[in-house]
Amino acid sequence: MTPKVAIIGAGFGGLCMAIRLERAGIRSYTVFEKGDDLGGTWRDNTYPGAGCDIPSHLYSYSFEKYTSWTRRYPGQPEILGYLEHCADKYDVRRQIRFSTEVTAAAFDGSHWQLTTATPGAEPEAFDVVVMGVGQLNRPHLPDIPGMDEFEGTSFHSARWNHEHDLTGRRVAVIGNGSSAAQFIPRVAEQAERLEVFQRTPNWVIPKPDATFGPAAKLAFHFIPGLQRAYREWIYRYAEGTLYPALAQGWSQDLLKKRALNHLHDQVKDPRLRARLTPDYPPGCKRVVIDSSFYPALCRPNVDVVTEKIVRITPKGVKTAESPHEVDTIIYATGFRSTEFLSPMRVTGRGGRDLAEQWAGGAEAYLGISAPNFPNLFMLYGPNTNLGHNSIVFMIECQVNHIMACMPYLSQGMRLEVRPEVMAAWRDQLDAAMARMVWGDGCQSWYKTAEGRVTNNWPGPSTLYRRLTARPPRPAYRQV
């Protein structure tokens, strides 16, 4: 039999799964996508300056090399264009149901019944469900009193208001992470005044961006193995130098030095430099990779405000010490990263509610499978985010694992991760986590309010590739 597969989400993850099924000749899949187009992160984040911070020769599928990248770190339109190219080339677009949000997935003892938000639609049965909803899909807005009272224009960076011209405006940006670092230089050029409200400074290292001219593109196209070698080099560099820093190893001091040198080179004012110097180890929060962020903060029309925000007023932002009147507030406050799969209601074997099972923090074997939820697989699930390398690499490892389960699923088996395998996995994860830099010293989107790191993979990605490449069957029992 060919299993009927539901894939939820049409970002890098869901598309990868669809393409691999298509290439394996399994056409009995449907991709559900709540948005009206594909691309996920790269459809939603259209803010000025949006782009990747892992070079695209690596931040792309290994099976679909692209010789048209115009630069090392391309912008959002180019990455979205790549995903569109992949969907068209592998002919998966016809299987995507756009504007269809899955609101519930319930296991009825033999099948998964999916409910969508589409009015009048009946639940639909599937043998297998693959969740590709991402970790950074739902914008997080802070809980600041008075936000509704603001009389100007406000929006989240992942829902950029392109109708709103920032020219000559007084703008407040709340937040200073990777997205803010990318758009602040563009906003600073337009705004009359820009105030960046910073809770904690980030470690920032330069972005070694470069354009690929016609000669480089031709070389990538025609020299056999060049693109593969370049991709491999980027991968090994990230793995060999950045990962040890996050594991508090030999390169942590080097990373710190590189960031401090960057700060000293770009920020000459000692008072501003002091405000921008973090007091926690680099990598505890995601390191910002950008070369134009600090120069923007040094502009005469830009101010970095470190006072605590107490409320939003009709006219602007009020801190403990002073009111800041602005026309526009941009929330660069990240995503609801620890609420995996939410707000979907997922009910497994015996009516088990996934949100209840995960009350202490989301967890899954390899970040892919959870006990009590047979034939349900996750892409970019718990503990599979990286602070140093490409998420697409991780997604491909997950898809390899699911594809290795396919022969069993095609026999009609219902596979559920064994509880003892899950328990051993949890122990391994906890032990590995203890040596990582994410634990103490900072708040980050990597962990729950209680401090459990639910998002990041605590090992080298080479180890993750090895673990996901093992024959999957022994880890699962049939239910």
Ligand code: FAD
């Ligand atoms: P997403 O891209 O988030 O896609 C999930 C899809 O699922 C979305 O289209 C969403 O609409 C859909 N969906 C969600 N819920 C439902 C539902 N209930 N029903 C139907 N559809 C649903 N990673 C890197 O490795 N390198 C980078 O340089 C990098 N840069 C980034 C820059 C930004 C601004 C952001 C936000 C993230 C970045 N990331 C980066 C992380 C990035 O999220 C991942 O690399 C990758 O895009 C995740 O793909 P995904 O398919 O898992 O999730």
